Amino acid sequence: MARESGDRRERILASAAALFANKGVAATTVREIADEVGILSGSLYHHFESKEAMVDEIVTSYLDDLRTRYKRVMAADTDPRTRLHDLIVASLEVVEAHPHATEIYQNDVNYLTQIERFGYLRNAGKEVQATWLQVLEAGIAQGVIRDDLDPKILYRLMRDAVWLSVRWFKPTAAYPITRLAEECTSLFLDGLSRR
């Protein structure tokens, strides 16, 4: 059985990601991961160098995907309003594609960044912020976005609202992720007051 090596590897990674997301990285043991896959804990080390290596692979592929999509948004020749909308859509798509990785990143950044190996997480966060700020500031300069709100604060409020949707949003036929993206965009751009 299991003639396909990569298959097993990915199943381990998937189980690990789910456990890391639900219980936290520190609180998840290699034995739990092995149990979920149906092997002994020692056998994990045939596929991965360490527990950290599993976390690393999960988080890295998540960040790679995020960077790729952000670049695509910024490469398009669009106005700030559209770009903001597209950033929200791209973010939610990444959240949907890597729900466990998103949750790990959200819950355990503090813990992870103090491990030498994951120092790169700091830079990743700064990159994301720079992208959003670029869009917001262009919007303010062009007069389509209010200039009485601090763009850094705006970014952080929107980022947390969008990213943490991973904790509660489960797409359905009646309420797909595209609709969440529209409601997010509409809330942030137009506000919830009736006019």
Place this chain on the structure above:
Amino acid sequence: MARESGDRRERILASAAALFANKGVAATTVREIADEVGILSGSLYHHFESKEAMVDEIVTSYLDDLRTRYKRVMAADTDPRTRLHDLIVASLEVVEAHPHATEIYQNDVNYLTQIERFGYLRNAGKEVQATWLQVLEAGIAQGVIRDDLDPKILYRLMRDAVWLSVRWFKPTAAYPITRLAEECTSLFLDGLSRR
């Protein structure tokens, strides 16, 4: 030295809260807590029954404070728009008063709720949601809040944005917490589009 017993207890609690918030509950050891206070780990058990008991006391006093302030907001005879503003202010005040507890709650709910002792966290979350929904739905019924946005989704977006400010917001003289509250309220109610 340390003739006041309660003093030492609170210093332990403060150190524990800071460590729990920064590293996560599971990743913080009782020896680290003791080191911060300047005693041996065994001595902690003269003041607390267990590590869980410390977490419990931190989180409980946080939730008590939150509930109290929310009740005060809802007891006032105000319109939905004001109430929403007051809920945001109250939330930010609690975040400011219990920054470590807020962070612990945000980062470790998943981990904590699966420990029997902390099952009450589920109900606490539902209570908070019910309060916000009550205000939002009253606003929709009175026609001051748009009816094309799902109130549950609105609540979750605003909640995450407001609560996670604990991770990045440090009040200064130029930008006190009251201003953050105003910007939050203005963003959510009016949106960031210039009109």
Place this chain on the structure above:
DNA sequence: GACCGTACCAAGCGCTTGCTTGATTACGCT
């Protein structure tokens, strides 16, 4: 049919964990 790499198991190592225990100290009260 000898050989090799892959995938796994069984066992356990060294270490850290939360927590316990018994002895010792500091201090207020009489």
Place this chain on the structure above:
DNA sequence: AGCGTAATCAAGCAAGCGCTTGGTACGGTC
């Protein structure tokens, strides 16, 4: 001076941790 209590230390236990090791089963290759 003597006593009682609170606070602490020194030492260590059982359990669980991440990870290593030595060995086995098996499919493919020449």
